[in-house]
Amino acid sequence: MLAFVVRRLLSGVLLIVLLTFVTFFVANEIPQNKACIVMHCTQQTTRAEMVAALHKAGLDRPVLVQYGDYLWRIVRHQSFGPGWAVLSPDSEIRSALPATASLVLGGMLLTMLLAVPLGAIAALRPRSPVDHSLLTFSVVGLAVHPFVLGILLQQFAMHAFGAPRSLYCPLTTHAVPATPTFPGQPIPLNVKGPDACGGPLQWAAHMAVPWLVFALFFVPLYLRMIRTRLMDTLGERYVMTARAKGAGERRVVLRHALRNGVGPLLPMVALDAGTAITAAIYVETIFALPGLGHLAVVGLSGEFFDGVYDLPLITSLVFTIGVFVVLLSAAADIASAWLDPRVRERTARGLIPLPGFLRRSVARA
Amino acid sequence: MAEVATFSAPSSGWALVWRRFRQERLGMAALVGLTLIVLGCFMGEPLLVRLLGHGPDTFFPSAVDINLRPVGPWSHVRNESLNAAAQPGTTFFLLGGDGPLGRDEFLRILAGGRLSLEIAFIATAIGVVVGVTLGALAGWFGGLVDAVVGRMTELVMAFPILLLVIAIGQTIAVRFDAITIHGLFEPGVVALGVTIGIFSWFYPARVVRALTQSLREYEFVEAARMTGASELRILRKHVLPHLAGPVIVWATLVASGVIILEAALSILNFGVKLGTASWGSLLSDAWGSLLVFNPMSNSPQYSRNNWLMLWPSLTLFLTVLCLALVGDGLRNALDPRRGEG
Numbered sequence: 221m222l223a224f225v226v227r228r229l230l231s232g233v234l235l236i237v238l239l240t241f242v243t244f245f246v247a248n249e250i251p252q253n254k255a256c257i258v259m260h261c262t263q264q265t266t267r268a269e270m271v272a273a274l275h276k277a278g279l280d281r282p283v284l285v286q287y288g289d290y291l292w293r294i295v296r297h298q299s300f301g302p303g304w305a306v307l308s309p310d311s312e313i314r315s316a317l318p319a320t321a322s323l324v325l326g327g328m329l330l331t332m333l334l335a336v337p338l339g340a341i342a343a344l345r346p347r348s349p350v351d352h353s354l355l356t357f358s359v360v361g362l363a364v365h366p367f368v369l370g371i372l373l374q375q376f377a378m379h380a381f382g383a384p385r386s387l388y389c390p391l392t393t394h395a396v397p398a399t400p401t402f403p404g405q406p407i408p409l410n411v412k413g414p415d416a417c418g419g420p421l422q423w424a425a426h427m428a429v430p431w432l433v434f435a436l437f438f439v440p441l442y443l444r445m446i447r448t449r450l451m452d453t454l455g456e457r458y459v460m461t462a463r464a465k466g467a468g469e470r471r472v473v474l475r476h477a478l479r480n481g482v483g484p485l486l487p488m489v490a491l492d493a494g495t496a497i498t499a500a501i502y503v504e505t506i507f508a509l510p511g512l513g514h515l516a517v518v519g520l521s522g523e524f525f526d527g528v529y530d531l532p533l534i535t536s537l538v539f540t541i542g543v544f545v546v547l548l549s550a551a552a553d554i555a556s557a558w559l560d561p562r563v564r565e566r567t568a569r570g571l572i573p574l575p576g577f578l579r580r581s582v583a584r585a
Numbered sequence: 586m587a588e589v590a591t592f593s594a595p596s597s598g599w600a601l602v603w604r605r606f607r608q609e610r611l612g613m614a615a616l617v618g619l620t621l622i623v624l625g626c627f628m629g630e631p632l633l634v635r636l637l638g639h640g641p642d643t644f645f646p647s648a649v650d651i652n653l654r655p656v657g658p659w660s661h662v663r664n665e666s667l668n669a670a671a672q673p674g675t676t677f678f679l680l681g682g683d684g685p686l687g688r689d690e691f692l693r694i695l696a697g698g699r700l701s702l703e704i705a706f707i708a709t710a711i712g713v714v715v716g717v718t719l720g721a722l723a724g725w726f727g728g729l730v731d732a733v734v735g736r737m738t739e740l741v742m743a744f745p746i747l748l749l750v751i752a753i754g755q756t757i758a759v760r761f762d763a764i765t766i767h768g769l770f771e772p773g774v775v776a777l778g779v780t781i782g783i784f785s786w787f788y789p790a791r792v793v794r795a796l797t798q799s800l801r802e803y804e805f806v807e808a809a810r811m812t813g814a815s816e817l818r819i820l821r822k823h824v825l826p827h828l829a830g831p832v833i834v835w836a837t838l839v840a841s842g843v844i845i846l847e848a849a850l851s852i853l854n855f856g857v858k859l860g861t862a863s864w865g866s867l868l869s870d871a872w873g874s875l876l877v878f879n880p881m882s883n884s885p886q887y888s889r890n891n892w893l894m895l896w897p898s899l900t901l902f903l904t905v906l907c908l909a910l911v912g913d914g915l916r917n918a919l920d921p922r923r924g925e926g
Contacts, residue, residue, distance in 0.1 A: 235739075246757060250755075250756045363906035366845070367852050368901070368902070494742060497744075498746055513748075521853075538752075
């Protein structure tokens with residue numbers, strides 16, 4: 221098991237390195253005058269000055285060397301270094317992390333809380349009106365554009381329940397942006413005054429509608445899958461055996477069918493970790509949540525920073541999101557491997573093999 | 586789905602599938618709806634431009650009031666445009682004006698639909714071709730090919746597609762915006778379609794890989810091999826026809842995903858360039874104040890017209906719904922457990 225965990229994490233690290241390398245390379249190809257980003261250019265700036273500025277910033281070195289330098293800085297100093305348009309990608313990302321983390325984790329939890337019972341209800345009464353209406357809901361839910369759904373729900377919650385339109389309230393401290401921020405505007409931190417909010421209650425109140433929108437992005441698909449899985453499981457022999465033993469219907473469904481039928485769902489959640497970030501970009505844009513998706517949209521659109529594509533910021537964002545995704549999917553993979561040895565073997569076949577010396581020391585541990 | 590067409594020869598199989606599909610009432614209705622939408626966008630729009638005498642990009646100052654608020658649905662507007670020759674009489678706006686510029690919303694939705702559908706078609710074609718090729722090779726040969734394709738699939742699947750498409754689209758694809766294939770497509774359509782396409786192949790690839798793996802074990806493959814057919818010939822002539830049904834079902838899913846993604850890209854301002862209508866850009870125009878920085882929309886004179894939010898969302902919804910229902914109906918029609926229909 222430990223060997224599996226190590227291998228799973230190692231292949232995650234490989235994935236991150238590969239992805240950041242591609243991003244670094246792609247972002248480096250953007251046609252822009254890098255010299256004028258690292259120094260202040262005027263009409264009188266000569267070519268020699270530009271070359272000198274590039275050399276001073278180390279941007280005239282080969283891309284591979286720059287990439288190695290970038291990686292080394294992360295490993296050695298736990299820092300992404302200076303940005304080109306923003307002062308420090310470190311602080312930008314640090315202030316964006318809590319919003320995305322609470323959105324994705326809470327949203328995933330809500331997805332499961334909605335999808336599993338609804339899928340079970342549909343599977344237990346196949347072809348009943350309840351089943352049909354749930355299936356209709358799932359088809360319609362898949363067809364509505366997430367932006368449309370998000371904005372409709374936002375407006376509805378605002379007018380019906382007086383829910384806050386947007387903004388993020390930190391879970392712990394009393395610090396909040398005073399006004400809704402447009403992409404590109406700096407997000408003010410540690411605001412004091414009547415607008416200040418924070419603490420678990422206000423955090424949950426501000427996140428409730430975003431969580432719902434996030435969950436509704438996944439529930440239609442998951443509901444269908446859980447329904448199909450559970451219907452297949454309910455036809456299995458061991459369920460019949462459980463019934464024959466005289467187990468009550470509740471015990472049959474909860475202990476025997478649901479546990480075996482929904483277990484394989486975990487690897488699916490792992491594969492959907494990337495889609496979760498896509499959903500987070502949608503939700504953060506609608507609700508103006510200052511999270512990673514919001515930051516990514518701002519950083520990649522260039523125009524918000526006077527046409528500068530901030531390479532360190534973009535790569536660092538991809539790195540952070542990569543770590544987030546790899547951790548999420550590794551957690552789901554490890555959990556399902558722990559639950560089911562067959563899954564462990566199947567997943568392990570696709571992982572990189574451990575080098576001999578590592579394998580032995582891990583096996584001993 | 587795995588046993589799909591293995592029960593009948595491909596030729597009679599399709600007739601059977603079509604017969605069963607016609608009994609799927611919802612699927613048939615969706616197919617008719619989808620056909621109407623596609624015909625409306627590709628043939629109806631040029632026809633209407635001829636009939637009404639104005640195009641989707643003609644500005645009508647008379648279609649907005651003094652506060653730049655566009656006219657509502659079913660309006661007659663004086664036929665005096667800013668960028669076309671003035672004609673006598675009035676012209677007709679079925680869904681009203683599109684915003685402060687006073688263009689015809691209905692024509693813009695049809696023209697935008699053409700763009701969105703073209704992008705969806707290009708991206709789906711690329712995704713399916715790449716996905717089927719990689720998936721079939723991985724499932725057939727196994728071993729190293731399978732491992733490489735499997736890793737690639739996971740790499741693409743595990744990371745946020747939206748982010749990758751934006752990154753590629755903003756950096757590399759911009760250089761290919763000028764490709765229009767002899768004026769067949771609007772500028773930027775091919776670049777965006779290809780960019781989305783290269784990130785849409787993994788679902789078909791996974792499905793095709795699993796199907797090929799199970800098909801490999803069938804007797805007809807062994808029979809073909811005994812007659813001396815080469816591996817690639819067996820794959821091409823004997824295995825691929827069996828994949829067609831499930832691949833079409835998955836293609837409808839990929840297409841609806843692409844349409845949603847394209848709209849999202851336009852809403853986030855990463856889609857085709859501003860001014861060109863697409864369903865996403867029409868949506869973002871209506872909701873400009875929230876998603877795209879549009880200082881106009883905060884001024885009190887500019888009151889938003891709720892109709893403008895309804896039309897593009899409704900069109901988008903109906904198109905994706907029809908695609909999904911056609912896919913569902915096809916899946917049912919292809920299901921061998923349903924007996925001879």
